[in-house]
Structure formats: C-alpha cells, structure tokens
Amino acid sequence: MNDTLQKSYDVVIVGSGIAGGLVALRLGQAKKRVLVLEAGEPVRTNINAEMDRFYRAAAKVPESPYTPDLAKDPATVAAGRPTVLSLSNSEDWRDPSKSYLIQTGTVPFSSTYERTGGGTSVHWLGTCLRLLPADFKIEQYQPGWAKWPKDINYASLEKWYHNVEEEIGVSGSKDEQSYAGMVFSHDYPMPAIPQSLIDQFINTAISGLKLWGKDLKVRSTPAARNSQPFKQRRTCAGNTNCIPICPIQAKYDPTITLRDAQATGNVDFCYRAVACEIVVGKHERIDHIEYWPYDEQGKKIGDKPVSVFANIYVVAAHAIETPRLLLMSTGKGKRPNGVANSSGQVGKNLMDHPMYVPWGLLPQSKFPYRGPLSTSGIEDLRDGDFRKERAAFRVEIGNEGWNFAVGGDPNITTVDLVNGLNNSLVNPSYEALFGDTLVTRLRDVLTRQFRLGFLVEQEPDEKNRVTLSQKHTDGLGLPRPEVYYSLSDYTIKGLAAAKKTADAIFARLNATEYTRIPDKQDPTAIELPPNEAGRRERIRFMGAGHIIGTYRMGDDPKKSVVNADQRSWDHDNLYLIGSGVFPTSATANPTLTIAALSLRTAENIVGSLK
Amino acid sequence: MTEISRRTLIAGVTATAATAAFGSMLISPSALIAQPSPVAIDPDATARLQFKAVSGALTGIHPDVLVPNVDPFGTNVEIFAKADVADTNTLRTILSKFSGSPGSPPKTVAQILAEDTKDESAKFLIRSIILAWYLGAWYAPQDLRKNFYGDKDPQHSYHSTRRYSQEVLIPHVVISPNAYTNSVVWRVAQAHPMGWSNLQFGYWGQEPPELEMFTKPLK
Numbered sequence: 001m002n003d004t005l006q007k008s009y010d011v012v013i014v015g016s017g018i019a020g021g022l023v024a025l026r027l028g029q030a031k032k033r034v035l036v037l038e039a040g041e042p043v044r045t046n047i048n049a050e051m052d053r054f055y056r057a058a059a060k061v062p063e064s065p066y067t068p069d070l071a072k073d074p075a076t077v078a079a080g081r082p083t084v085l086s087l088s089n090s091e092d093w094r095d096p097s098k099s100y101l102i103q104t105g106t107v108p109f110s111s112t113y114e115r116t117g118g119g120t121s122v123h124w125l126g127t128c129l130r131l132l133p134a135d136f137k138i139e140q141y142q143p144g145w146a147k148w149p150k151d152i153n154y155a156s157l158e159k160w161y162h163n164v165e166e167e168i169g170v171s172g173s174k175d176e177q178s179y180a181g182m183v184f185s186h187d188y189p190m191p192a193i194p195q196s197l198i199d200q201f202i203n204t205a206i207s208g209l210k211l212w213g214k215d216l217k218v219r220s221t222p223a224a225r226n227s228q229p230f231k232q233r234r235t236c237a238g239n240t241n242c243i244p245i246c247p248i249q250a251k252y253d254p255t256i257t258l259r260d261a262q263a264t265g266n267v268d269f270c271y272r273a274v275a276c277e278i279v280v281g282k283h284e285r286i287d288h289i290e291y292w293p294y295d296e297q298g299k300k301i302g303d304k305p306v307s308v309f310a311n312i313y314v315v316a317a318h319a320i321e322t323p324r325l326l327l328m329s330t331g332k333g334k335r336p337n338g339v340a341n342s343s344g345q346v347g348k349n350l351m352d353h354p355m356y357v358p359w360g361l362l363p364q365s366k367f368p369y370r371g372p373l374s375t376s377g378i379e380d381l382r383d384g385d386f387r388k389e390r391a392a393f394r395v396e397i398g399n400e401g402w403n404f405a406v407g408g409d410p411n412i413t414t415v416d417l418v419n420g421l422n423n424s425l426v427n428p429s430y431e432a433l434f435g436d437t438l439v440t441r442l443r444d445v446l447t448r449q450f451r452l453g454f455l456v457e458q459e460p461d462e463k464n465r466v467t468l469s470q471k472h473t474d475g476l477g478l479p480r481p482e483v484y485y486s487l488s489d490y491t492i493k494g495l496a497a498a499k500k501t502a503d504a505i506f507a508r509l510n511a512t513e514y515t516r517i518p519d520k521q522d523p524t525a526i527e528l529p530p531n532e533a534g535r536r537e538r539i540r541f542m543g544a545g546h547i548i549g550t551y552r553m554g555d556d557p558k559k560s561v562v563n564a565d566q567r568s569w570d571h572d573n574l575y576l577i578g579s580g581v582f583p584t585s586a587t588a589n590p591t592l593t594i595a596a597l598s599l600r601t602a603e604n605i606v607g608s609l610k
Numbered sequence: 611m612t613e614i615s616r617r618t619l620i621a622g623v624t625a626t627a628a629t630a631a632f633g634s635m636l637i638s639p640s641a642l643i644a645q646p647s648p649v650a651i652d653p654d655a656t657a658r659l660q661f662k663a664v665s666g667a668l669t670g671i672h673p674d675v676l677v678p679n680v681d682p683f684g685t686n687v688e689i690f691a692k693a694d695v696a697d698t699n700t701l702r703t704i705l706s707k708f709s710g711s712p713g714s715p716p717k718t719v720a721q722i723l724a725e726d727t728k729d730e731s732a733k734f735l736i737r738s739i740i741l742a743w744y745l746g747a748w749y750a751p752q753d754l755r756k757n758f759y760g761d762k763d764p765q766h767s768y769h770s771t772r773r774y775s776q777e778v779l780i781p782h783v784v785i786s787p788n789a790y791t792n793s794v795v796w797r798v799a800q801a802h803p804m805g806w807s808n809l810q811f812g813y814w815g816q817e818p819p820e821l822e823m824f825t826k827p828l829k
Binding site: 051052054055056057058060194195196197200227235236237238239240241245247367368369370371372375399400401403410411414415418419420421432434435436437438439442443446447 | 667668669670671720721736737740741744745747749754757758780781782783784786787790791795796798799800801802804805806807808809810811812813814815816817818821825827
C-alpha cells in the first residue's frame with residue numbers, strides 16, 4: 001500500500017486508534033484526502049490469526065493476540081510497547097531489557113497500550129461511561145488544579161457523546177445513567193446489556209447501604225457491545241473475552257471504523273510507519289512529518305526517514321507516544337524542548353486510574369466466567385464533597401471470577417487442587433485431588449468466585465511525566481519513553497476509601513475475602529493512612545489501562561498544550577488528540593470522552609479546510 | 611474402521627434431538643451415539659482406549675465427555691502423546707495397572723494410583739494428565755514436582771500478587787487451540803472457555819444447567 005500513497009494530503013493523522021480512526025472517518029466522509037500513519041501492524045481481513053495466538057498463549061494477557069511477540073528485548077523492536085508481562089516480576093519493571101518503558105518513579109506505571117492497527121482499543125473492555133458534569137468543574141473541589149476549557153463541559157459535549165454512541169454502537173439505559181446531574185438528549189441506540197447473576201446478587205445485598213451520604217446501587221454499564229444486531233455486527237454471545245479479543249466483534253473495536261474510513265475512498269493507510277519528527281516550517285506551521293518505515297521482520301527500510309505533507313496534521317498516538325513524538329521533534333537541536341511545547345507542559349501530569357481489586361467467594365454459586373467481562377458497576381461514589389479531601393472512584397463488578405485477580409484463573413486454582421498447592425489460598429491443607437472429589441471442590445470454588453475493581457481518580461501531578469530516555473533506544477534507534485510515576489496523598493486517600501467501601505460491600509455479601517496482602521517489597525504495595533481503628537493496612541494497586549494527561553487542554557496557552565479544539569497553541573495546523581488532553585482524570589473509563597472530543601475536533605478540521 | 615450402521619445413525623439423531631432440548635452447551639451428542647467397535651489400526655490404539663478410561667477416572671469426568679466416539683478434535687491423542695513423550699515407561703505402567711484391575715471400578719483404580727506415593731514418577735505424571743484435560747495445557751511432571759516440594763508458605767511462595775505473575779504460573783504450554791477450547795475446567799464451572807462461547811445473548815443473567823449436564827458423572 002505504501003507505494004500507492006499520494007505525496008500530499010489534506011490531513012495526515014498519526015495513529016489509527018479510536019481517536020485517529022474517528023477523525024479519519026469523518027474527514028473521509030467529508031471528501032478530504034487523508035493519510036493515516038500507523039506504527040504497528042496492518043489491520044487484517046479477519047481475526048483468525050489473533051484468535052489462534054490467543055488460544056495458544058499460556059498467559060492470556062491483553063497483548064497475547066497481537067504482535068510483536070511479547071518476549072522480545074524492546075531494544076530490538078521497531079514499534080515497541082509496554083506489556084503486562086513486563087510488569088510481572090518485582091524487578092522487571094525497572095529492567096530495560098524487559099520493559100519498553102524506562103521507569104524511574106516510586107511505583108510502577110502499570111498500564112499498557114498497543115501500537116497496532118486499531119490502537120489500544122483493540123483490547124478495550126468496551127465501557128462507555130460519560131464524564132459527570134462535576135468532572136469538568138473539578139475546581140469547585142480543588143481550586144488549585146488545572147481547569148478544563150470553559151467550552152468543554154457536560155452540556156457542550158452531550159451532543160458529541162450521543163454522536164459517538166450512535167457511531168460505535170453503545171448499549172445502555174439512560175434512566176440508569178441519569179445520576180449525578182447527567183442528562184440525555186437521546187436514549188442509547190441499543191438496550192442495556194442484561195446484568196449477570198453476580199450483579200443481581202450484589203444489588204440485592206447492598207440495598208440500603210449508604211456510604212459518604214450516598215445510597216449505593218448496581219447499575220448496568222453502558223458498553224460498546226451489541227445487545228442487538230448493529231451495523232452488520234452480531235449480538236454479544238457472552239464470550240467472556242472482551243479483553244483481549246471479542247471472537248465475533250460484537251464488541252466495537254476501532255478496526256471497524258478504519259474499515260469504514262477506508263470505504264470512503266478518501267483515506268489511505270500506511271502501516272509499519274513510525275513517525276519520528278514533526279517538522280516546523282514558516283510561521284510556526286507544521287511543514288511535514290517524517291516517519292521510518294520498517295519491514296515485516298522489523299528491519300528499518302531505507303537510509304533516511306520518509307516525509308509526508310499535508311495542510312493539517314493530527315497526532316493521535318495516545319498519552320505516551322504523542323509526547324514522545326513531540327519531544328523527539330527537536331529540528332536537529334533547534335528546538336530543544338520539542339514541538340508544541342512553549343508551555344513546558346508536554347509530557348507532564350501523566351495519570352491513570354489506580355485500581356484496587358479485592359476478591360472473594362460468595363456464599364452461594366453465582367456462576368462467573370459467563371457473559372461479558374463486566375456488565376455493571378456502582379457509580380454513586382464518582383462525585384461528592386469528599387473530593388475536597390480525597391479521590392473519588394467507581395466500582396466495576398467483574399464477571400470473570402478470579403481470572404486476572406490471582407494471575408490467571410481458572411489455572412491457578414485448578415493447579416492448586418491437583419498439585420497440592422495453595423497459591424489461591426483455597427487449599428490451606430494442600431490436598432491433591434482427583435476424580436469426583438476434584439470436580440466437587442473445584443466447582444464449589446469456581447462458581448462462587450467474584451471480584452470488584454475500584455478505579456480511583458488520580459490527582460494531576462507534574463512530577464509524573466513522560467520524557468525521553470537518554471540511554472535506551474528502540475529497534476529503529478529512537479529514544480524510548482522514560483516515565484516517572486507516583487501516587488499523591490489525595491489519590492492514596494481515595495484508595496483507602498475504596499478499601500473501606502470494599503469491606504462494607506463484602507460484609508453485606510457475607511462473602512469470604514481472599515484478597516492477598518502484598519509484601520512490603522511488592523513495588524505496587526501501598527501503605528494506607530491509619531483507619532478508624534488506628535491500623536495501617538497495606539494494599540496493592542493495578543493499572544487500569546487508562547493513560548491520561550501529558551498534553552493537557554486549557555484556556556491559557558502558558559499552562560496548557562492545546563485549546564478546547566485540541567489544536568496546538570503554538571502551531572495552528574497541528575492537533576493533538578486523545579486522553580492526553582484531559583486536564584484531570586475523573587473516574588470514567590476515558591474512551592467515550594476521547595471519541596466525543598475527536599468527533600468534535602473532526603468537525604472543526606472539516607470547517608477549517610473549507 | 612468405525613462401521614456406520616443404520617442403528618448408529620438412528621441413535622445419533624435421537625441424541626441430537628435430546629441435546630437440542632437441553633441447549634447447545636451440553637454433552638456432545640456424539641457421546642451418546644452407539645459405541646462403535648474399535649479396530650486397532652496402530653499399536654497404540656488399545657493403549658489410547660485405556661488412556662481414555664484412566665483419564666475419566668482421574669478427572670471425574672465421564673470418558674465419553676472427554677473423548678466422544680466421533681472426536682473431531684483428537685484431544686485424547688494429543689494428551690496421550692504428551693504423556694508418552696514425557697515418560698513412556700511410567701505411562702505404560704499406569705495403563706497396565708488399570709487394565710490389570712478389570713474388576714475394580716475406575717474410581718478405585720484411580721485412588722490406588724494417586725495414593726501410590728512411593729511412585730513419584732506416576733504421581734506427577736498423573737497430575738500432568740489431569741491438568742492437561744482440565745486446562746488444555748501441558749504442565750510437565752518435573753515442573754509440578756519442583757513446585758510441589760518448594761516452599762509452601764503462600765506468603766513466600768507467592769512473591770507478587772501482580773496479575774499474570776510468572777512467579778505463580780508454573781511453566782506450561784497450551785497443547786493446542788482445540789485442547790484449550792475443549793478443556794473441562796469450564797464444564798466444571800458450568801461455563802464455557804473464555805473466548806469460545808456457543809451460547810446465546812443474555813444467558814449470563816440466568817442459572818446454567820445442572821453440573822451433571824456438563825460432566826456426565828461417573829456411575
């Protein structure tokens with residue numbers, strides 16, 4: 001395909017994830033000539049190869065269906081990415097031969113992303129929560145924090161949220177989602193996904209439970225997952241595999257949008273093309289972008305980067321690769337701070353939703369490992385006056401038992417019961433079972449497993465940032481991202497409140513908890529502030545996969561990188577899109593807001609090209 | 611060769627109708643088809659039939675669920691081959707013990723084997739075989755042995771609770787995609803393999819069929 005590319009386009013987009021894909025689609029529909037540069041592998045005509053890789057993978061991690069292979073030294077990979085396995089051992093997260101990210105923080109940055117056709121959302125859960133009205137006005141609780149632009153708020157984004165829900169296909173109930181001030185101009189395009197037996201059990205058990213002045217309730221989660229046939233895609237069959245891959249594409253992923261964009265006849269794709277320099281020309285306008293092509297073996301093609309030209313450039317490479325590209329673009333040293341960085345904010349305020357995952361056994365069988373990975377959540381604690389003191393959070397209810405909570409169930413528990421081990425803690429007498437005794441015991445444990453996930457708001461902190469490694473490079477010789485990451489007191493207090501909430505819910509469920517207390521040496525172990533009994537508890541946190549911040553939007557060019565249209569303050573033909581523009585993390589899974597802002601920006605670009 | 615008779619076909623139709631009545635996830639209809647006469651095509655055919663029976667006793671899952679008479683996936687062949695390569699002498703000893711106890715119910719024979727702690731090779735090969743059926747993955751006997759005799763204090767043997775921790779995962783390989791999608795742990799959970807559902811929208815909001823419909827317990 002690369003040989004057929006035009007030399008000049010209306011718009012060049014770097015990145016083919018949900019943000020870049022939606023912009024490409026809208027521009028293509030508006031008959032604009034678009035080129036999408038994607039660092040990773042092409043979208044295939046079917047997912048058979050990915051499914052085969054998934055089935056064969058011993059560790060069925062989010063990256064397992066996708067290339068490149070996980071075990072490679074990141075220094076040899078043309079388009080590397082962080083992986084869950086590189087975070088597996090206590091030491092690996094700081095080992096550059098295993099971790100693509102060069103990590104220097106106090107705790108590991110534990111979220112990963114993909115560099116492939118379709119981007120990270122090839123293995124997203126599909127959760128489509130909107131941000132709350134209060135999330136856009138966090139200054140009411142935290143006057144010192146960065147503000148969202150005045151033109152970006154719930155009312156102004158409502159139209160775009162609806163637009164995205166129609167575009168990608170979201171199943172939900174506006175009645176259930178009308179809380180915390182959210183209003184809906186339209187209902188969702190498809191009815192809500194039915195709740196699992198676990199959801200139903202928890203909802204009954206927590207009836208009347210009130211915490212921090214809020215009545216808790218289990219609500220079905222709006223999700224880009226078909227509850228009826230939608231745009232020629234099937235209805236969900238409950239494969240319990242949204243992450244890493246839906247075998248029937250009943251869950252939306254961005255390859256669907258890329259296909260639609262290509263079908264406009266106006267969008268070209270250039271895969272295995274790693275953007276390495278944004279070149280600034282006259283009047284501070286972007287003149288062209290340079291990229292390195294590489295072949296199927298990962299070997300660089302040619303002896304100099306290829307240049308592509310357009311009127312407008314959009315960088316949609318997610319919240320780590322986008323600042324990396326901006327910082328790499330020094331114009332051979334003429335711009336030591338990189339491109340779009342007059343504010344000095346590029347790379348700063350990296351955020352996630354640090355996630356606390358408690359797990360246990362319900363008093364009766366509620367049959368996990370069935371249905372989508374999550375169908376409901378508890379959303380009532382996403383906002384409140386407590387945000388003056390500590391982070392808010394949402395609660396995700398899992399349908400996949402202890403699958404990722406214990407590091408790969410049902411294998412862990414099964415091996416315990418067969419080989420006389422106790423890694424799962426359900427076999428304290430170290431029995432080795434077989435025959436019908438094994439069936440009975442294993443069935444009893446597996447059918448009662450459940451887990452919760454508390455996704456905690458993270459305070460923006462400019463210490464948490466992405467820079468360029470001075471020492472480590474990738475397979476193309478480009479500097480790898482260096483990440484400093486830590487958790488503030490505000491965020492840790494939110495984790496403590498999550499722990500307290502989990503305890504209250506477990507008590508209502510009459511559940512037996514099996515959440516493991518981490519060793520002090522565990523790099524993800526967090527010592528919580530003293531609880532009401534004066535005791536300090538230790539929990540561990542996970543990454544939620546929600547990479548946020550690093551090129552924030554705002555109304556002040558001195559304090560932000562882009563404006564409300566996601567346009568660079570410094571270069572008026574450069575747009576930087578994605579969750580990197582979020583000034584604050586709030587508590588919603590970010591994809592729907594990424595997509596809403598992308599469609600808004602696409603309209604802006606189309607208007608500017610007329 | 612399997613003889614396809616009118617009687618076999620009629621039994622197959624009946625079984626298919628019975629399965630349709632209970633839903634699509636249940637025991638494969640081929641498990642209920644009339645038993646064909648096995649004809650040894652190769653020297654290991656008999657051993658594989660013995661292996662099927664031993665596997666039923668060890669797993670607690672009816673052999674006809676593990677290995678339908680019409681078996682397009684060949685999981686029995688794959689697992690037998692893994693065990694044979696790992697320790698052929700021990701495997702043959704296990705099979706001969708089984709065939710040498712013709713009057714014993716399979717469960718009794720399995721108990722004899724599993725409690726034969728003097729025979730460490732047999733003990734861990736048996737565990738490998740059980741796990742292969744349950745998980746569709748091969749955990750080598752020597753890795754299970756090493757892990758079993760390691761430090762059993764969970765606060766020490768489990769250094770990290772990070773998801774997908776390799777410290778927890780005993781080295782193993784997925785035998786094949788078919789072995790994974792036909793592994794029986796999902797039946798015991800009254801569920802389906804993650805990434806392989808042939809159920810219908812919304813099933814997760816309702817109770818699954820009884821365990822017996824998934825496992826066909828040993829009599």
